Amino acid sequence: MSQEGFDKLKKECIDSGLCFECGLCAAVCPPKAIEMKHYEWGNNPELAGKCADGECTKCFRVCAAKDVLFGKTEETFFGRKRDMNTFEKFGGVIRFSATGCATDPEVRHTGVSGGVASAVLIHALEKGIIDGCVLAGWDEKEPWRARAFVARNRKEVLACSGSKYQPHPQLLGIREAYETGLKKIAVTTTPCHAGSLRRMMLEGDFAEYTGIIRLVISSFCAAHWALAGTRWLLKTWLGVEMEDVKELRYRTGTFPGTFRAVTKDGTVHEKAFVRSGGVAALGRFTPEECRVCLEKIGYSADLVFGDTWGHPGNFMSFDMTPPAKELLESDERIREAAAKGLSAILCRSGFATKLIDECRRDGCIKVFENTAEETEKFLKHVTSEKTDWYTPWIEARKRRGMPVRNYHL
Ligand SMILES: Cc1cc2nc3c(=O)[nH]c(=O)nc-3n(C[C@H](O)[C@H](O)[C@H](O)COP(=O)(O)OP(=O)(O)OC[C@H]3O[C@@H](n4cnc5c(N)ncnc54)[C@H](O)[C@@H]3O)c2cc1C
Structure with missing residues (x-):
């Protein structure tokens, strides 16, 4: 029995302040020796038992806290690398870009933006494309605490809709989904968590989990707050x-x-x-691991959802100035956004693009495709924020010889 894997994880990813608390190290640990301990200032992977016999390094290998493999992920799961001569330079691989909303009033009302994430998940479940999904729900005993929840039907998807603005070990839900016998799942993540999922999926060693993952969904993400x-x-x-x-x-x-x-x-x-x-x-409660993060729009996920702040076809900004009557009349998107909000939608894989198209034809979502100019303007705006906010921390860490997160294109 060697503890080399966990020791490396602890030194390079946890104690270095880079761990984003996804829980995948605990999910893949063969003897379940790693526990995600909850603290009000963050969740911590801790060794609570004995590591597996032999030279197990699984926990360290799946962790993307230090190294995020965008290039390999794009080639393997999206069929090509991003085109550095277009808006993909900052947007990642994009096959389809749009805004939209759920058409079912209950789904739209329950969803945080346009409810598209929930509508797509419900469609995929009801059409048998997936048999379950790992979503973010609430803990039964401590109902203020977010936790991974495995949903199997519309009611459970709706119970999990809405954003959980706190860190929690979301990827532990993959172990639960596997152990309860699910065969085809979708997983909702934040961008960093999707990075770990992809590291696992790129390796040949995790077939039991990777074999059941059909769809990786990410939100846009400014940070998760302690x-x-x-x-x-x-x-x-x-x-x-x-x-x-x-x-x-x-x-x-x-x-x-x-x-x-x-x-x-x-x-x-x-x-x-x-x-x-x-x-x-x-x-003010942005944790250390988010201050080294430059990934806002889920470069590793098949399908990405966000709000439409800064979208050129949307008057919405944080000041919430009501749109003028002429503006409202000029564009259906503006009317929709003003009425109940819209979800931004990015499809990176062929599978995700097909699924969104199927949902549109099925009528469960309404979609407004972005022009290339709109996509460029919107994503340039959205992706510039983290660079502005977090570069000071990243540069300060570098100056002191502290590790930062590396993004490999
Ligand atoms: C931590 C966090 C930060 C965000 N920051 C931004 C931002 O800066 N800018 C922006 O435009 N959008 C941001 N979003 C995305 C936005 O809040 C909505 O999630 C997105 O617009 C999708 O809306 P929807 O109505 O389509 O989703 P819904 O229909 O409400 O469905 C959302 C789905 O995501 C799942 N989910 C919620 N929280 C989490 C979580 N923490 N981890 C994994 N799964 C989760 C839910 O279980 C649900 O299935 C953030 C989301 C999160 C979770």
């Missing part, structure tokens, strides 16, 4: 103690969404989220 930020928001915005919460939503109801907590006595407490500066407030 649970301490949620506690702070509950206390200072709503006057609620986290332990009194029985139901939590970061963005629910009318777009762009309300931060809502229902306490154990049944009282509803709420405050507009985006309009009250919820993202900036949580920004």
